[in-house]
Amino acid sequence: MGQFLLVDSKKLDGFEGLHQAVHGSHVDVMQLGRGRLRGTLSHIGIGDFSLSIGAFNVGMRTQRVSSDDKLIIGMLLAAEDRVAHWSFDMQLNDVLVIPPLLEHDGVFHGASAYAAMRLDLDDVASLFGGEARLSDPEAWRSRGHFRADAANGAIATRRLVAIMSHLRTNKQGLTLSTAEYWRRTIAECMAINVMSSLPPDDSGWLPSARRLIRKVEDYLDATGARPVHVSEICAALGVSRRTLHRAFQEVFGLGPVSFLRHKRLCTVHSVLRQSAPGSTTVASVAMEQGFYELGRFAQYYLAMFGERPSQTLGGTTGQIEGDGIGGA
Known part of the structure; x- marks a missing residue:
């Protein structure tokens, strides 16, 4: 590329x-x-x-x-x-x-x-x-x-x-550090419709769920703070989406998409806590982590952390409009 x-x-x-x-x-x-x-x-x-x-x-x-x-x-x-x-x-x-x-x-x-x-x-x-x-x-x-x-x-x-x-x-x-994530997100929108038109594939071996999850977490640790798409993990580890989903459900009780979203939310939270007010914006940090529906991101954030992202940035109370992110 x-x-x-x-x-x-x-x-x-x-x-x-x-x-x-x-x-x-x-x-x-x-x-x-x-x-x-x-x-x-x-x-x-x-x-x-x-x-x-x-x-x-x-x-x-x-x-x-x-x-x-x-x-x-x-x-x-x-x-x-x-x-x-x-x-x-x-x-x-x-x-x-x-x-x-x-x-x-x-x-x-x-x-x-x-x-x-x-x-x-x-x-x-x-x-x-x-x-x-x-x-x-x-x-x-x-x-x-x-x-x-x-x-x-x-x-x-x-x-x-x-x-x-x-x-x-x-x-x-759209930065070099997140370009791969956006590329995969776009490709998945097409792949969803292709897969729905194909006959179901029930083949595939489910390895030990915890062993697979450990490989996923090791891969995520190696990628650093950039957002990682589910399809990237599947390609890197040679597993299907179905297999990965079953493993995450068994270990965490939620799918890999939700898990990765939680991880990205945590990264945003940490960046905002470590940033001085005026040095960045909630919108830019959210976009850097692959959140393109910014209104929905704010809802996810509030539900997960019990505070608005603007409150995390600088530790002050603010309205969501103050984050510079309106409805998606």
């Missing part, structure tokens, strides 16, 4: 702006619907990995030439009319796989919104590590359509939009 970070957003005034619909990849577009095209296009770039989210108000024809050696995984976020890619009729939150060097053919019959993740094919082994059916690069060499689960798909869409919104307005939250 390269060492450059990008957060960029612009308003669209004409279909030509959608030539860059996917960051780093040229897309041929033609307007189908009548009227002046309006919309927005935002990009997050982390090295060779990117997330693009676009929205437009009229029908469009899109084609991608076969000169790009990157894998593109897309999700339909909104549509007022039919959307078709190749022979696939897309429903809300469905995931589309466009393999490297394959021509793409899409038609949006009305106003729509999409998200597109672009990455090196070799990166799937680390991003989806622990999930054997997703971590094999060969599994992504064929075009594919994955039907989203209604509940999980809606959650994934909200998360992607929230990540883009918060990083767009809080660019300092």
